[in-house]
Amino acid sequence: GAGVSQSPSNKVTEKGKDVELRCDPISGHTALYWYRQSLGQGLEFLIYFQGNSAPDKSGLPSDRFSAERTGGSVSTLTIQRTQQEDSAVYLCASSLVVPGSFSSGANVLTFGAGSRLTVL
Amino acid sequence: KQEVTQIPAALSVPEGENLVLNCSFTDSAIYNLQWFRQDPGKGLTSLLLIQSSQREQTSGRLNASLDKSSGRSTLYIAASQPGDSATYLCAVGPNFGNEKLTFGTGTRLTIIP
Numbered sequence: 001g002a003g004v005s006q007s008p009s010n011k012v013t014e015k016g017k018d019v020e021l022r023c024d025p026i027s028g029h030t031a032l033y034w035y036r037q038s039l040g041q042g043l044e045f046l047i048y049f050q051g052n053s054a055p056d057k058s059g060l061p062s063d064r065f066s067a068e069r070t071g072g073s074v075s076t077l078t079i080q081r082t083q084q085e086d087s088a089v090y091l092c093a094s095s096l097v098v099p100g101s102f103s104s105g106a107n108v109l110t111f112g113a114g115s116r117l118t119v120l
Numbered sequence: 121k122q123e124v125t126q127i128p129a130a131l132s133v134p135e136g137e138n139l140v141l142n143c144s145f146t147d148s149a150i151y152n153l154q155w156f157r158q159d160p161g162k163g164l165t166s167l168l169l170i171q172s173s174q175r176e177q178t179s180g181r182l183n184a185s186l187d188k189s190s191g192r193s194t195l196y197i198a199a200s201q202p203g204d205s206a207t208y209l210c211a212v213g214p215n216f217g218n219e220k221l222t223f224g225t226g227t228r229l230t231i232i233p
Binding site: 033035040041043045048056059093095107108111112113114 | 154161162165166169209211218219220221223224225226
């Protein structure tokens with residue numbers, strides 16, 4: 001597609017439920033990133049994918065969080081047994097250049113509009 | 121742990137003025153610094169990217185500088201316009217690439233027509 005698409009744009013759920021957030025990156029972008037933006041806080045790195053593999057999962061807040069990417073394209077972020085502190089905007093981004101081979105001008109990050117998650 | 125601070129948190133200036141936004145970071149061992157803008161309800165838009173070996177980057181009315189040794193960056197906006205109203209975020213990266221960026225909390229800029 002023309003940009004990074006995220007769905008749902010808004011999700012309200014009850015504490016303890018599982019949620020799935022989807023990211024459809026720009027076609028051909030090899031790298032995909034998930035960030036979280038909580039109210040009053042800066043963006044927090046969660047995980048990134050190089051192709052279908054996630055070299056570094058250390059940013060995931062707890063083992064309730066998981067993510068996968070299939071076919072080098074769509075990614076899903078899953079939060080199990082949601083808690084109120086999970087409420088945030090979850091942002092996905094993609095870039096063309098493979099992480100580790102940085103090239104100014106080519107490594108531009110394109111963000112989606114985000115998925116706003118509210119846990120009641 | 122890297123910390124990124126942006127001061128002020130909010131800024132209002134009349135249209136046409138030049139302005140400077142500030143970003144400071146605690147760990148100078150960075151490989152890149154990026155400036156983004158965020159409009160309400162939208163994702164971030166990349167504005168400028170400075171690699172650690174560079175001192176500044178320019179795009180149109182925007183100029184970003186980097187002083188790695190002092191842990192500071194500035195974003196200069198010339199001849200401000202109402203369309204420049206947005207939240208501006210800076211982010212530093214510890215590695216080549218965009219993974220593990222540490223973001224500041226941003227400066228909310230309002231340009232008064």
